[in-house]
Structure formats: C-alpha cells, structure tokens
Amino acid sequence: MAGETVEGDRAPGLSLDRLPVDSETLLGIGSVLPVILLYLVVSIIPVGFAVYASLHEIPLLNPNWTWIGLENYGRVFEVDRFWGSLGRGVIFMVGSTVLQLVVGLWMAMTLNRIRRGQKIITAVVFTAYLIPTIVVTLMTLFMLNTQYGVLHMIGSEWLGIWEPTEFALGQNDLAMPIVVLVGTWKFSVFITIFTLAQLRSIPQRFYEAAKVCGANKWEMFRDVTLPRIQGVILVAVLLRSIFMFNKFDLIWTLTEGGPGYATTTLPVLAYREAYNAQNFGLANAMAVVMFLFLVVGGIAYFQVFNPSDEVDT
C-alpha cells in the first residue's frame, strides 16, 4: 500500500518523485484507505444492494427475485401504516431528543458544579450510557411485570396511573411515553458527556474576567458558557436526532412496535415488513425512503445551523 512505500526504509521519496502523484497524496490516501474499504463493504454496497432489492419482489430468503421496477415505492406510499409510522417516528425523535437535551444539559451543569462525590456520581451517570440497551429493556420489562414488578406497583398502587391488572407497555396511550422515557434514561448521557467536556475546558479566568467587568450570573452564562458549548450542542442534537429516528433495538425489544402499531416507527415497520410479512423488496424500499428522508433532513439542518462551520475550525 501507498503508506508502506513511503514509510519504508528504502530510499524514501526517491522513486516516488517520478510518479505522476506526489508521495504526500499517496500517503494521505493510504491512511484513509482502510476507512474507505470498510465503508464500501458495510455502507455503500449494502445501500446499493437495498436500492437494487427494492426494485424486486422478494419473498424472504427466496432466491427467485422478480423485477417489478418502482412498484414497491408506489406500495410504500400506499401503505397507510407508512405515514402513521413516519408520524410516530417524528414524535419519538423530537420528544426523545428534546427530553434528552434538557436532562443532558441539566446533568452536565450539575456534574460540573458539585463539590463532593463528583467522580462517583459522574461514573454512575456515564454508566447509563454504557449499559447495553438490551439490559435497559430487560430491567424495564422486569420492573413493569404485572405480578412482581416494582415499577408496576409504584405506577398502579402508589400513583394510580394504570390499573393493577394492566401491563403498562400494553396500553395504547402509555406505550410511546414509556419508550421515550426509557430512551431518555439511557441516552441523555450522550449530551452530558459532550457538554461536560466542553464546560471543563472553559478556563476559569474567563469567568473571573467577566466578574471583574461586573457581569451577573446570567450574563456570564450567555457570554462565556453558551458560546463555548453551543457548537457542540448543535452537533450532539443532530446526532441524537438521527440516532433516535433510526432507533430500532430499544423499541423492538421493549414493545415489538405494539400494542397494535402504537410504537411502530419506520425502522420497526421495515423490520416487520421484512420478517413478519416476509416482503423483503418492500422492506428495502421503505429503508431507502427512510434514508432519503434523513439525507434531506440532514442537509436542511446543515443549511440552517451549519454545525460544520463549528466542526471545521
């Protein structure tokens, strides 16, 4: 590979000088080549494959594919569930991201200021993000169990939100809020980590200087803290929105999209279409449409907030 040639011991640069491309370019491309290869195998080819598959009628795992052109795409938009799932997905995405932003910032501010037990509480908070999603799901299901679940008891006997015989996640109007709350429990910390790192990097003398100038607490926040953390918050919100829009494992393991379709977002719908309805072509068409939604949304976000400006400096 290019990198090795340049890095090798034999006359560095000598033979390469005669090549039409300079050694610097070769080294640069060589350094990102593994990234490109991995990307090709795991992202580009599968997406191309998904587009190709979406143009076929494919009963799951059946080697006989029938070319049907754009028919699947017509069917995607006909499916009344699609628009419902898109709507639920947007509710899930916006609801989770907003809650995570609020809780995440609150946690970061707290962790940055407390004087006692800072290290242990930071560790505990960070753990929420590192615990596997499946464990979060198992804890939730276990604690909401109608017979011996402690959260079930608290919700029914102490707070009276649901009946003692009702499974909270089985309720049409409760399922989505609970899934959003569970997601907040786990993923707020993502925002906290980003923000806390930025908060810690603000030199104390900035605040001292502001104090000398007679700034009050709000002015200090607005003029010193906010400019330093807003770039990172924009990036974190973009990433969290994308992650939540694409979130599959949490919803699937908690509710499998139910009850009925109450928590079926687009990724869940695509999975159901592929494995339950056994229509792989249609599922891929949905996946492609989902991807296009995100690309358009992502570009719009970049246009409005331009986090890449922050990122590129």
Place this chain on the structure above:
Amino acid sequence: MSTDTDHDDIRGVFGLDFRTADRLYQGLLSVSAALFFVLIMFPVYWMLQSSLKTVEGRSQITWLPFEYFSLEHWGTVLTGEVALYLFNSAIVTLGTIVLVVVVSLIAGYGLARVEFGHKENFARFLLFGYMFSPIVLGLPLYLIYSRIGLLNTRVGLIITLTAISMPFSVWLMWKYIQTIPEAMEESAWVAGASRWEGFRDVIVPQTQPAIIASALFAFALAWNDFTFADILLPDNQATTFAPGIFRLINQGYGAPWGDAMAASMLTTIPPLLFAYFLQSYLLKGFQIRSL
C-alpha cells in the same frame, strides 16, 4: 463582605446573606445530583437484588434480597448458555475496539497531517454514514454475508461494528491530532526519525485521551449492539449477549428472569468500572475546541 460574587443574584432576589445563599446553591446542586444518582442506580440495584433471590423470592417485592437470598442464578449464568453469549460478546467487542482504534488513528493522522485533495469532503461524507439506519444496512448485509460466508461469524459482525463506529472515531482523532503542536513531530524528524517513527513515538502517545475515548465509544457500540447481531448471527450458538438473552426471555412462560438479571448485572460491571476509572480520559478526549 463576600469573597465570592458568584451567588449575588440569588442573594439579591431572596435577601439572603452570602453564607445562606451559598448553602442553598450547593444544597440544590446536591439534591439534583442525588436525584440523578437514585434514578440511575435504582434499576441497577433492583437488577442486582433480583439476581440474588430464589425463584419464589422473585415474585415478591422486597426491598432487600436477604429473605430469599440465593446464588443459583449466578451459578447458572457462569456455566450455561448465557456464558457462551457473554463470551461471544467479549470477543466481538474486543475485536471491534482494536480495529476501530487502529483504523481511525491512521486515518485521523492522515487527515490532520497530510495534505491531499478532497479530505474535508471525505470527512464530511463520513458523517453521512450515520444516516444509514442499522435496519437499512442490516437487511442487505444479511443477504451479502450469507453469500460470502460471513453470516454467523464473529468476523462479519466485527467488520460491521467497526465500520459503524468509525466515522465518529475518525473525527475524534482528526480533531485531537490537530491540537498537538506540529513542532513536536518536526523536531523528531530533524533528529532523524522517519514519518512512521514520528507517528509512533510522538502522535500515538500524545493522542492517548482520544484513543481511550474512541475505544470507550467502540466498546459502548459493540457491547450494546442488538440489531446487527440479531440479523447477522441468527444461529443461537454463534450469537452475542443481546439477541441471545432476548430470545431466551421471549420464550414466554418460564422465561429465566433470574438468570437474565444476573447476566445483565455482569454486563453492567465493566461499564461501571470504565466510567469510574476512565472518565477523565473520556472527557479529555472531547476537550477539543469546537469539535
């Protein structure tokens, strides 16, 4: 006279003297910290105490495990099927961490220190990788891997998870290496070091916080992964913890909840230790002016 004007506002509003205002402020902070501590630790505690109870004890809500104390679930988990899932998870996670760190460190170096065309566009393009939902990639990967023989292999899953966590790590390394003064490398070159030696002896040690941060994120992603493992390791013998335990619990009647809680506790211990001992590295890894 107050030495610290930090709390003047609270003082002004409520007409409190400085000491009281400071106590109030610290008190509110402590309450908020305690709230997060309880909210996060309660489920973990519940999981631990449930794993330490007998099957009969599990159907009782008791705040402490002593009455029905038993280690039977931990015994089952350390020897049975779940142990195999945990072992598979550990292999996949380790493999992913190593691959992610090596690949992204080299790419980050290239982006930060080597001049070549379109590298900014390349980096931006990488970020779009996050728009591919695991579902969008998982379904076609299933078909591709089944054709090239990577289905039900740990290698296939490691490659996939590496590619998924890479964009973030590459950005992290790129931005971090930019903060290391170039003069450090140049002086190594002047002293006769090759480009590779400069990378190995200057960049790698200096980038340690970013390496640890990206390793932790790769850990979180691989240790966490349900979707890809579920789709790409359909065979129960080859599968990792997340889909394995989910399939066990989904058996419905007689689902091994106690074992699941013990195993879940096992998967929670490494994150707790990492979070405690590596938090300063993790935060330093992100302390880059406008990431």
